[in-house]
Amino acid sequence: xxxxxxxxxxxxxxxxxxxxxxxxxxxxxxxxxxxxxxxxxxxxxxxxxxxxxxxxxxxxxxxxxxxxxxxxxxxxxxxxxxxxxxxxxxxxxxxxxxxxxxxxxxxxxxxxxxxxxxxxxxxxxxxxxxxxxxxxxxxxxxxxxxxxxxxxxxxxxxxxxxxxxxxxxxxxxxxxxxxxxxxxxxxxxxxxxxxxxxxxxxxxxxxxxxxxxxxxxxxxxxxxxxxxxxxxxxxxxxxxxxxxxxxxxxxxxxxxxxxxxxxxxxxxxxxxxxxxxxxxxxxxxxxxx
Numbered sequence: 082x083x084x085x086x087x088x089x090x091x092x093x094x095x096x097x098x099x100x101x102x103x104x105x106x107x108x109x110x111x112x113x114x115x116x117x118x119x120x121x122x123x124x125x126x127x128x129x130x131x132x133x134x135x136x137x138x139x140x141x142x143x144x145x146x147x148x149x150x151x152x153x154x155x156x157x158x159x160x161x162x163x164x165x166x167x168x169x170x171x172x173x174x175x176x177x178x179x180x181x182x183x184x185x186x187x188x189x190x191x192x193x194x195x196x197x198x199x200x201x202x203x204x205x206x207x208x209x210x211x212x213x214x215x216x217x218x219x220x221x222x223x224x225x226x227x228x229x230x231x232x233x234x235x236x237x238x239x240x241x242x243x244x245x246x247x248x249x250x251x252x253x254x255x256x257x258x259x260x261x262x263x264x265x266x267x268x269x270x271x272x273x274x275x276x277x278x279x280x281x282x283x284x285x286x287x288x289x290x291x292x293x294x295x296x297x298x299x300x301x302x303x304x305x306x307x308x309x310x311x312x313x314x315x316x317x318x319x320x321x322x323x324x325x326x327x328x329x330x331x332x333x334x335x336x337x338x339x340x341x342x343x344x345x346x347x348x349x350x351x352x353x354x355x356x357x358x359x360x361x362x363x364x365x366x367x368x369x370x
Contacts, residue, residue, distance in 0.1 A: 097263035119139075229273070
């Protein structure tokens with residue numbers, strides 16, 4: 082019997098064998114892979130990863146679950162359990178104390194939905210400061226609405242700032258939907274599996290910080306034309322002219338621009354952003370979904 086869930090940790094136990102199989106298949110785990118699992122819970126996914134991977138490093142915040150995992154999986158030589166909050170934990174530094182466990186090259190996890198945004202940012206970094214040692218692949222079970230935003234195409238109703246920020250840093254693939262009934266207890270939302278593959282976007286932004294500011298302001302008010310959302314940066318007629326030069330409709334909205342369009346626009350608005358003193362603005366983190 083699965084232990085009781087704790088609401089403060091956003092716990093819902095995945096019970097679907099089909100969903101677990103989809104997650105493992107999407108991760109394409111090979112014998113040399115070193116897996117990082119965030120929130121192993123009762124270990125249902127961990128048990129499927131251990132026979133396939135070189136090692137699995139699992140981070141769990143719930144002390145009671147850590148005791149359970151240690152009892153059931155502690156004898157596995159390729160399993161390392163770290164107790165604590167992943168968001169405040171420096172996994173690379175901690176692993177220096179365990180010579181048998183190298184830095185993970187893949188992430189495979191059913192993450193807590195209430196901290197999806199911060200987890201994505203820690204794994205990927207931001208447009209301004211990408212993760213300097215990116216993972217080869219990240220496979221996550223997330224809220225369906227978030228998965229839709231991560232994988233959205235321009236002009237779709239869910240394409241937004243999160244889509245641009247993540248897609249600038251990685252390719253995002255929809256793997257499969259997972260209904261609420263696949264969990265115990267069932268959450269109030271459906272879920273989905275996504276595969277995120279970090280890579281360097283081409284062409285890169287000349288000034289990533291300014292691109293981040295531009296995206297934040299561009300999506301500040303949904304459904305408004307871009308020239309209205311950016312009027313604090315550049316005069317409307319001038320922006321209309323720039324959009325036409327980029328073969329974009331002057332009445333375009335933020336969600337209609339592709340990531341490449343955003344990069345091109347940031348290049349063209351470079352001097353306007355400098356003139357408005359936004360060159361030293363703070364980083365805009367990946368939004369909390």
